[in-house]
Amino acid sequence: MSRYSLQQAATLLGTGRTTLCRELRAKGIFDAHNLPARHHVSCGRFVVDLKTFEHPGLGEQQPYGKTLVTRRGLLWLANILERDIAIQREAANDG
Template sequence: MSQQTTPLHEAARMLNLGPQKLYRALRARKVLNNNNLPYRCYVQRGLFTSELKQYEHPTLGPKLYATPHVTDEGIKWLAREFEVEIAKANQQQKTGTEA
């Protein structure tokens, strides 16, 4: 079940939506919960995943947290839901080349 995923904040940029705007809209549509993690039905549909990460807290030691990720199919779904184009030229703009 290994599939390529993209962090949700990067997917927001690919869709030319601000990350905060996208998170807010997905919470309002009940796609994300209050912790910004996708509801199980969207994970089961193959649109979203969650990635566990860890950081070292200075006094409490290692702490785990999860971040939302979007599958390639999920990015297409988001583009349809928000009626926007997927900006594939983002990486080319960073290098200064045009497609």
């Protein structure tokens, strides 16, 4: 299954990562941390990978979620954001 970072998805959708995230927050798809609502993950549109980083002040591992867009999610986003781009070709070459 193909997974795209938010930056890659934004590029394929003809926009920037910040703009894409802002649009998805405005539509209630993402929360304030750019994590998708649970039902979008269940539908297979997004995957959230659990990562950790060492907090510089605390010196301990802190978890965070990294949002990835699936091929299905990329096509869905193109539809709801009304973007007419070459996503179909990208998706067709992937499967």
